[in-house]
Amino acid sequence: MKLKGKILIVDDEPINLEFFDVMLSKLGFIVEKAADGEEALVKVVETDPDLLILDNIMPKLTGWEVAKKLKQDKEFHKYRQLPIIMFSAMDEVQDKIEGLELGVDDYITKPFNFSEVLARIRAVLRNRDLSREISRRERRIALV
Secondary structure (H helix, E strand, O other): OOOOEEEEEEOOOHHHHHHHHHHHHHOOEEEEEEOOHHHHHHHHHHHOOOEEEEEOOOOOOOHHHHHHHHHHOHHHHHHOOOOEEEEEOOOOHHHHHHHHHOOOOEEEEOOOOHHHHHHHHHHHHHHHHHHHHHHHHHHHHHHO
C-alpha cells in the first residue's frame, strides 16, 4: 500500500484519536497522535507531519493557540506552511472566521462525517502539493 503522508491528530478525547488512527492508517496514512496543545507542538517538531488535524478546545493550549504559534512564532518558522484542519464542537461563524484568519486551512464542526473529513484531508494535501510545486518552479525560474 502506498503511503499517502503523515498526519498528526491532536485531540484530548482518546476515542477520537483512536478513531482517526484506525481509519487513516487503513487508508495508507502514517498517523501520529497528541493529547493536548503542548504535546502537539513537540510532536510537530519531532515528526514533521504533512498535515495537522487539530481539535480546538483542549487543555494546556487550545487549537487556536497552537495554530497561532505555528503560524507566527519565530521558533516554529519552519512549520508556517504546515496545513491545518481544525475541528470543534463550536459551530458559530465567528469561531470559523477566527480559525481561518489564523491561517487554518479548513474548519470542520463536530459531529463530523468521516467521508467529508477524508475529502477535506485530500483537498488540503492536494493544495499543499500544488503550492510546493509552484515554489519549486519559481526557484528554478529565479536561477535562470
